[in-house]
Amino acid sequence: MSGNNGGGPCGACKFLRRKCVKGCIFAPYFDSDQGMAHFAAVHKVYGASNASKMLQRIPVHKRLDAVVTLCYEALARVRDPVYGCVGHLFTLQQQVVNLQAELAYTQARLSTLQRHPPSSSEIGSELMSSSNMSTHFDPPQQTSVGLTSFPNSFDQVAENEELQVLTREFVSRYLPGVRFHPSTST
Numbered sequence: 001m002s003g004n005n006g007g008g009p010c011g012a013c014k015f016l017r018r019k020c021v022k023g024c025i026f027a028p029y030f031d032s033d034q035g036m037a038h039f040a041a042v043h044k045v046y047g048a049s050n051a052s053k054m055l056q057r058i059p060v061h062k063r064l065d066a067v068v069t070l071c072y073e074a075l076a077r078v079r080d081p082v083y084g085c086v087g088h089l090f091t092l093q094q095q096v097v098n099l100q101a102e103l104a105y106t107q108a109r110l111s112t113l114q115r116h117p118p119s120s121s122e123i124g125s126e127l128m129s130s131s132n133m134s135t136h137f138d139p140p141q142q143t144s145v146g147l148t149s150f151p152n153s154f155d156q157v158a159e160n161e162e163l164q165v166l167t168r169e170f171v172s173r174y175l176p177g178v179r180f181h182p183s184t185s186t
Contacts, residue, residue, distance in 0.1 A: 013034020016048055020167050029067040041074035 012026030013019065015036045020027060030039045042051050051070060058066045076085035083090070 008032050011037075012032045012039040012043075012048070013151045015039045015043065025052050029064065038075070042070050045074040045077045046070065 008014075009018075009020035010024055010027035011030035011032055011033060012035065014032055026035075026039065046054070054070070055063055055066060073085050078087055080087045089092060106149070
């Protein structure tokens with residue numbers, strides 16, 4: 001009987017080309033399908049013996065979190081051998097800084113518009129000039145460590161949707177007869 005509930009070797013044992021014994025420490029966390037690819041990264045970075053020793057030192061109820069962390073860090077290290085997951089953190093921090101700056105600009109702009117609503121002749125030019133807020137800010141900075149392996153398109157879509165909601169609220173508040181049609185280009 002294998003350590004993977006009778007379903008063949010776990011992904012770790014499959015990768016290591018060994019028999020998966022009952023009580024295999026990797027079996028609950030590395031299934032035979034996707035587990036092999038994840039374990040390959042863990043093995044490359046930490047080694048099977050070190051990964052096994054680390055998991056044995058951790059209480060059973062915390063091992064799943066440890067395995068998820070090992071896999072994440074190992075995959076990040078394989079993608080970026082110099083900085084690993086820290087490179088991804090740098091990218092995310094830069095995105096936070098850029099979004100905070102954009103939020104501050106948008107809040108200041110909304111505050112100004114609430115105090116001094118534009119005339120109807122200024123509205124068209126105002127919407128056209130501020131419809132693409134991202135032109136006021138630098139795009140997320142890519143450091144020289146080659147962090148392009150972590151796409152941020154989801155963040156850009158969410159950011160665009162938030163700006164469209166703000167624009168829609170502005171138009172409905174100050175231009176009750178005008179319908180807002182967001183542009184499809186980003």
